[in-house]
Amino acid sequence: MVASKKASTLPxxxxxxxxxxxxxxxxxxxxxxxxxxxxxxxxxxxxHAEDLFAFYGKNEAIKGITLPIPDRRVTAIIGxxxxxxxxxxxxxxxxxxxxxxxxxxxxVFLDDENIYGPNINPVRLRRHVGMVFQKPNPxxxxxxxxxxxxxxxxxxxxxxxxxxxxxxxxxxxxxxDEAKDHLNRSGSSLSGGQQQRLCIAxxxxxxxxxxxxxxxxxxxxxxxTARIEELIRxxxxxxxxxxxxxxxxxxxxVSDYTAFFYQGHLVExxxxxxVFSNPAQKxxxxxVAGRFG
Amino acid sequence: MSxxxxxxxxxxxxxxxxxxxxxxxxxxxxxSLKERLIERLFGAFAxxxxxxxxxxxxVLFGESVAxxxxxxxxxxxxxxxxxxxFSEPHFGIWPLITGTLLTTLIAISVALPLGxxxxxxxxxxxxxxVRKVAKPSxxxxxxxxxxxxxxxxxxxxxxxxxxxxxxxxxxxALAAGLVMGLMITPIIASLSxxxxxxxxxSLREGASALGGTKVRTIFRVVLPAxxxxxTASVILGLSRAIGETMIVAIAAGMEPNLTLDxxxxxxxxxxxxxxVSLGDTPAGSLGFQTIFAVGLMxxxxxxxxxxxxxxxxxxxNRGGHA
Amino acid sequence: xTTPTSKRPNYGAPLLILxxxxxxxxxxxxxxxxAIILPLSxxxxxxxxxxxxxxERLSADFLTDLPSRRASAAGIGPALAGTGMLMVLTAAIAxxxxxxxxxxxxxxxxxxxxxxxxxxxxxxxxxxxxIVYALLALEVFVRTLGMGRSILAGxxxxxxxxxxxxxxxxxxxxxxxxxxLREASYGLGGDRWITLRTIVLxxxxxxxxxxVILALARAIGETAPLITIGALTYVAFVPDSLSSAFTALPxxxxxxxxxxSADFHVTAAAAxxxxxxxxxxxxxxxxxxxxxxxxxxxx
Numbered sequence: 001m002v003a004s005k006k007a008s009t010l011p012x013x014x015x016x017x018x019x020x021x022x023x024x025x026x027x028x029x030x031x032x033x034x035x036x037x038x039x040x041x042x043x044x045x046x047x048h049a050e051d052l053f054a055f056y057g058k059n060e061a062i063k064g065i066t067l068p069i070p071d072r073r074v075t076a077i078i079g080x081x082x083x084x085x086x087x088x089x090x091x092x093x094x095x096x097x098x099x100x101x102x103x104x105x106x107x108v109f110l111d112d113e114n115i116y117g118p119n120i121n122p123v124r125l126r127r128h129v130g131m132v133f134q135k136p137n138p139x140x141x142x143x144x145x146x147x148x149x150x151x152x153x154x155x156x157x158x159x160x161x162x163x164x165x166x167x168x169x170x171x172x173x174x175x176x177d178e179a180k181d182h183l184n185r186s187g188s189s190l191s192g193g194q195q196q197r198l199c200i201a202x203x204x205x206x207x208x209x210x211x212x213x214x215x216x217x218x219x220x221x222x223x224x225t226a227r228i229e230e231l232i233r234x235x236x237x238x239x240x241x242x243x244x245x246x247x248x249x250x251x252x253x254v255s256d257y258t259a260f261f262y263q264g265h266l267v268e269x270x271x272x273x274x275v276f277s278n279p280a281q282k283x284x285x286x287x288v289a290g291r292f293g
Numbered sequence: 294m295s296x297x298x299x300x301x302x303x304x305x306x307x308x309x310x311x312x313x314x315x316x317x318x319x320x321x322x323x324x325s326l327k328e329r330l331i332e333r334l335f336g337a338f339a340x341x342x343x344x345x346x347x348x349x350x351x352v353l354f355g356e357s358v359a360x361x362x363x364x365x366x367x368x369x370x371x372x373x374x375x376x377x378x379f380s381e382p383h384f385g386i387w388p389l390i391t392g393t394l395l396t397t398l399i400a401i402s403v404a405l406p407l408g409x410x411x412x413x414x415x416x417x418x419x420x421x422x423v424r425k426v427a428k429p430s431x432x433x434x435x436x437x438x439x440x441x442x443x444x445x446x447x448x449x450x451x452x453x454x455x456x457x458x459x460x461x462x463x464x465x466a467l468a469a470g471l472v473m474g475l476m477i478t479p480i481i482a483s484l485s486x487x488x489x490x491x492x493x494x495s496l497r498e499g500a501s502a503l504g505g506t507k508v509r510t511i512f513r514v515v516l517p518a519x520x521x522x523x524t525a526s527v528i529l530g531l532s533r534a535i536g537e538t539m540i541v542a543i544a545a546g547m548e549p550n551l552t553l554d555x556x557x558x559x560x561x562x563x564x565x566x567x568x569v570s571l572g573d574t575p576a577g578s579l580g581f582q583t584i585f586a587v588g589l590m591x592x593x594x595x596x597x598x599x600x601x602x603x604x605x606x607x608x609x610n611r612g613g614h615a
Numbered sequence: 616x617t618t619p620t621s622k623r624p625n626y627g628a629p630l631l632i633l634x635x636x637x638x639x640x641x642x643x644x645x646x647x648x649x650a651i652i653l654p655l656s657x658x659x660x661x662x663x664x665x666x667x668x669x670x671e672r673l674s675a676d677f678l679t680d681l682p683s684r685r686a687s688a689a690g691i692g693p694a695l696a697g698t699g700m701l702m703v704l705t706a707a708i709a710x711x712x713x714x715x716x717x718x719x720x721x722x723x724x725x726x727x728x729x730x731x732x733x734x735x736x737x738x739x740x741x742x743x744x745x746i747v748y749a750l751l752a753l754e755v756f757v758r759t760l761g762m763g764r765s766i767l768a769g770x771x772x773x774x775x776x777x778x779x780x781x782x783x784x785x786x787x788x789x790x791x792x793x794x795x796l797r798e799a800s801y802g803l804g805g806d807r808w809i810t811l812r813t814i815v816l817x818x819x820x821x822x823x824x825x826x827v828i829l830a831l832a833r834a835i836g837e838t839a840p841l842i843t844i845g846a847l848t849y850v851a852f853v854p855d856s857l858s859s860a861f862t863a864l865p866x867x868x869x870x871x872x873x874x875x876s877a878d879f880h881v882t883a884a885a886a887x888x889x890x891x892x893x894x895x896x897x898x899x900x901x902x903x904x905x906x907x908x909x910x911x912x913x914x
Contacts, residue, residue, distance in 0.1 A: 095801060100725050123325075127804035137795035141817045154805030154813060199799065206803065331808045332723050338715035339724075339733055342782070345775050346736045349747060352754040407650045414647020427651055434654055438836025438894070440865045441887050444872050445661045448880055475654050482650075508639040529742075536744025538839035539865075543872055563746050563839070570749075570843040576758060588750045592743065599742040 046071035046240040047092060047129075047210055052106035054087050054096055061087045063264040064106070069210070074232060074241045076255035076272065078248055080292065083261040085244045089212050092242065093129040094122035110209070127155055130203035134215040136195035138187030138202070145183040147198055151206040165205055173201035174231050193224025200231065204239075211235070213243040217250065229254050248288060252276050260284045353592055356585030363579055369586070375549040375560075377583045378574065388549035389587065392466070392559035396541055397534040399470025399555060400477055404530055407474070408481025409523065415482070416489040417511060428483070435479040443543030446472040451544065464546030464558035473540050477530040484529065484606070488522020489515060525605035532598035536591065538563040562587045662891065669884030677885060681852075682867065686878035691886050694867035696853040697766065697846075698835060698893075701863055704770030705777065705834055710827060712774070713781030717823075720782070721789045722811060741779035748776045749843035757844050764845030766854045766861040772840050777830040784826020788819040821905045828901035832894050838865040864890050 045068035054062035062084045069075050069092075077085040090096040091104055094115060108115050115125055138147050148166040152159045159165050166183070170176040175197040179190075190198060196216060203211060213232075217225040232241060232254045245251050251258055252272060259269035260283075268275060268284045279285040286292055361369070364384045372385025411431065415424050450468040455461045492515050500510040516523070538561075546558030547568050560568070566584045574580040672687075680690020716737075724730045752772035762768040792815050800810040816823075846866050854861040864886060871883035 093802065095798070098801060123804055123806045126802055131802035133795060133798060133802070135795055137793070137799040139796060139799070139814055141814070151803040154800055154803050154809050156809070202803065325806060328806050328808055332719070335715040335719035335723060338712045339719045341712055342716065342737050342740060342778065343733060345751070345778070346740060348755055349743065349751045352751050353747070356754070407654055410647045410650035414644060414650065418644045418647060430655055431651060434658060436832070436894070437658070438838070438865055438890060440836065440838045440868050441891065444665070444868065444883060444887060447872060449661055449664060475657065478654050506636055506639065508643055511643070532742065536746065538746050539869065543869065563744065566746055566750070567839060567842055570845065585750060588747055592747045595742065595744055596739070599739065
């Protein structure tokens, strides 16, 4: 289960895990919940990166990464600080190039369309590939409801039934019950975890194909974190999610597929189960066992 | 199975389009023409400042060149009489220079002690609450329209001076200078306070550890360390005083006078420009062109002072002391 | 065996005999307080005396009457109208230019040597004496562009004068908006202008408005540039078009102050009262606006 394969040859989640009795000498590193149905065929990839390089000026932050993102599954990207995982994520919705002197080489495909192609409007792309950031950033000048609908306003789209759209997005983000009586309060009046769910609702309202999450829980307390992880599991079947996290347990809990980055390279990727309990590379094993990073 | 367009965003489909076979997404809208135009427009607005600066340089130099084709440097810097509008004109700039110099020096001799001690108090003694009120209050001094200050100088300060100093004429450099001093005190106070505040705590603590009292520490350690910032404030204050027009136009008089006696009326470079503007000197004439020559001197002088002050303050930001 | 005695090195006589210790500290502290109180008290006395002197002339008529040869009948009608129109015109010119330039510098342009140059020019312009702007305006607006001694030329001059201030204040205000909000907007598919329009500018507005009002308050008090470009000191009519001649409150004050007659000095004092009141109101408005908009944002 090694990296750099094209979409359709993504390995299946292994149908038969070695039982404890037959296990090799070392104990399983993680006991994973059954995140992936073992009998399901591997899904096609919704997005995939091919030979992707990303630079900050002359500094090469991402070195030739080829990685499929399976459709309607959760893909986690893990790795130590500075390994390029956030940079990679931002290449998926073309936000990397917004940094001064940042540049990109290679390909990223969304449904077989190269998003770095000459005719592609990056602004338009971000309607379909949404992003949730590390620090919750609801718009303080807007109410909760307006925050949810902000995506439409920013894209110049008129929403036919705004209340319904807002309620639906808030329900999907598991915020409706807490927010429904306070829709007109300012976006910043919520707690940290609620703000992050508001940001998720805001992204979901646009019904993107893919949702990118850049360490969405690292600024939150454990309870809020748990709620958001639950939310991610709920969204799983309907949305392709890519989540960058420095918390390996979190990756193990929420994702179907995991990619391990190290110093700009993709070291290994595969089903979460295999990466965590049966990593092919020593580096992966060391990282996952907590020996560095 | 429809392409994802704005019209098809409905409340019924879930994220991802809903159908298991997702439709291709439409990404090919070109970068908005509107966005590019807006960027160009704002850039053009920013260019207005460059145009202004270029305009100032071109206008001043242009007219001055025309001026100096008729009036030699020798006349300008050699003659001691300034009577450009007379039928027998003299173009010696010195009376205007001494006028400006005199009023400016009087102003700084008021503003420097006031501003410096205010700065010392604000940074070394005042509580944050006091500072919060005192600093904006001092700024008030800089916010009074200069024509109002001119009125103060003429109507109140001059009679007051006249009552205990003999020989002070109705228009005099002293009243104007004193009031200008009030006006530029906030500049000295504010920048000096920044400079004093920037002196690192370690220096003060070192001095105390050696047994220095607060007063000695301030005068022997802190102030010398803040010297470049304080100097910068003085130079900026001087620049402001040099460029000041209305106070001197009203209170110092409109007679060019080569003197250093503050009791006499003087005319500054700025007041001269106003004088010509108030009159009927025909545009394009030599008399008219003199205001540009004088304006050029004014511009260059304040520019040099401002640059020096800026450099000194930049050094402060980097090092903390001279 | 003699114990070595350490000799105190001789530092030389101090240049300044400083009173040290507690007494010295108190003296320094008091001097400092005096350095603040003295100028402010002087200012208060000066303003107060002016108010008292001018009060007798203040009336509703004063605000609307035309200036006249008789001090007791002179009013500031045209001057007030001129100042009002100037303010509006100056704002109309300087606001879009200033905010646009600030947006370009802060949000659009990639930092480069060129943008550094532009910033340098702007801060240099901030320190140029106002009369130099007048000379520029005289040549360019009044003569070359043929605007003549019109109120439009006056407004253009003042606009150029306050432009650096507005640009710098607007940039500061834009900087206070957290970068994460812009990212959130881009992440949702907003382009730059719509992000600025919808998210950033509304939040930067208090700072920008405050800067604009303060700049305009400064512009109101400017006399020299207007005189130089030809604002008339005796105007007996309210300006009726952009190209008409005009006067302004500070110019009227200057005119009256320059007269030898003491009567006119009283009239000048009254006009000063009006001018200072207008400025006080504007500054108060700026402060109030800032606090009100800030509470709205914090929700």
